[in-house]
Amino acid sequence: MASNFVTMGCQSMFKMKTMEETQSLQFARLLQMVRSMEADMGISALNKAEKVLFTCVGDLCLGTDSPVNLTQILAHQDVKKMPQATVYKCLRDLREKGLLDHVGGRGSGLYRLG
Amino acid sequence: MTTKMTPFIIAFGCYLALQFLQFFVIFPLEAKHGSNVTWLASVFFFPHLVRVLAAWMLGPLAFFALLPADIIIHLIIHPDRQLTDIQMLVPLVGSGCAIIAFELFKLAGMNFYTTATNISNWRPLLLIGAFASVINAIVSSLLYRGLILPNDSLLLLGNYIIGDVLGLFFGLLVLMVLIRLLRLNASR
Numbered sequence: 164m165a166s167n168f169v170t171m172g173c174q175s176m177f178k179m180k181t182m183e184e185t186q187s188l189q190f191a192r193l194l195q196m197v198r199s200m201e202a203d204m205g206i207s208a209l210n211k212a213e214k215v216l217f218t219c220v221g222d223l224c225l226g227t228d229s230p231v232n233l234t235q236i237l238a239h240q241d242v243k244k245m246p247q248a249t250v251y252k253c254l255r256d257l258r259e260k261g262l263l264d265h266v267g268g269r270g271s272g273l274y275r276l277g
Numbered sequence: 278m279t280t281k282m283t284p285f286i287i288a289f290g291c292y293l294a295l296q297f298l299q300f301f302v303i304f305p306l307e308a309k310h311g312s313n314v315t316w317l318a319s320v321f322f323f324p325h326l327v328r329v330l331a332a333w334m335l336g337p338l339a340f341f342a343l344l345p346a347d348i349i350i351h352l353i354i355h356p357d358r359q360l361t362d363i364q365m366l367v368p369l370v371g372s373g374c375a376i377i378a379f380e381l382f383k384l385a386g387m388n389f390y391t392t393a394t395n396i397s398n399w400r401p402l403l404l405i406g407a408f409a410s411v412i413n414a415i416v417s418s419l420l421y422r423g424l425i426l427p428n429d430s431l432l433l434l435g436n437y438i439i440g441d442v443l444g445l446f447f448g449l450l451v452l453m454v455l456i457r458l459l460r461l462n463a464s465r
Contacts, residue, residue: 186280186283186284188391189284189334189391192334192391192397193330193334193397194456195396195397196397196398196399196402197399197449197452197453197456199397199398199399199400200399200449200450200453201453201457203399203400204453
């Protein structure tokens with residue numbers, strides 16, 4: 164008898180948890196849908212690493228129209244601690260978002276603000 | 278039980294609030310500069326956003342969240358309407374059009390309900406919303422056939438579709454801006 168109550172209690176708690184999870188999932192889907200809209204409109208938010216890299220390129224470009232070398236970017240104080248793979252990924256993402264332009268041929272390592 | 282009902286209560290509340298905004302703010306504004314069928318259709322019909330989002334997230338059961346709100350607003354704006362009037366079917370169409378559209382897409386092998394897919398994109402929602410709007414426009418025009426001039430039928434049909442699609446699109450934009458603002462505030 165007592166075990167039946169425990170089982171029923173566990174079942175109802177599980178149902179409640181599942182319901183809460185479903186609602187969280189629905190909210191996550193809503194956020195995902197909104198993000199897809201932001202992405203299509205080209206206004207998706209930059210992540211922390213992208214912001215750092217973008218401000219770093221802006222910092223290095225300041226006052227000049229000349230492109231920035233990848234070596235300069237990697238040597239920048241804010242980027243130094245960032246793993247190189249993240250830097251490359253962010254540079255690619257920023258280019259895709261139109262915030263940075265790649266200058267010269269493939270592998271030139273030169274960037275300027277988009 | 279309360280947890281189970283919360284999404285339905287939210288959908289009902291949002292739908293009713295947007296219906297009030299639509300009929301008591303946007304419609305009068307449009308009537309000042311708009312067409313002669315403005316009492317029936319709007320250029321920006323924002324409640325369509327809730328119809329589509331509720332159907333997308335809650336499935337066919339969303340109908341029971343939307344219908345009471347539709348009936349309430351229908352009885353407020355048409356207090357003289359008799360229960361036997363054919364126009365009393367308008368709330369049923371309004372509440373059910375998005376669900377019918379989702380179900381028709383599902384029958385065609387494209388199930389866009391949140392429970393059926395891992396990808397959430399706004400474009401299929403806009404497509405389904407437009408399809409739902411066509412269903413709503415055609416059936417509502419038939420229901421209002423005796424009340425408007427035949428020449429206005431086409432105008433009404435167009436107004437319904439444009440209003441619903443623009444309302445859905447701009448509603449999604451507003452939702453996007455609101456969520457961005459919330460996110461920015463949260464990150465500060």
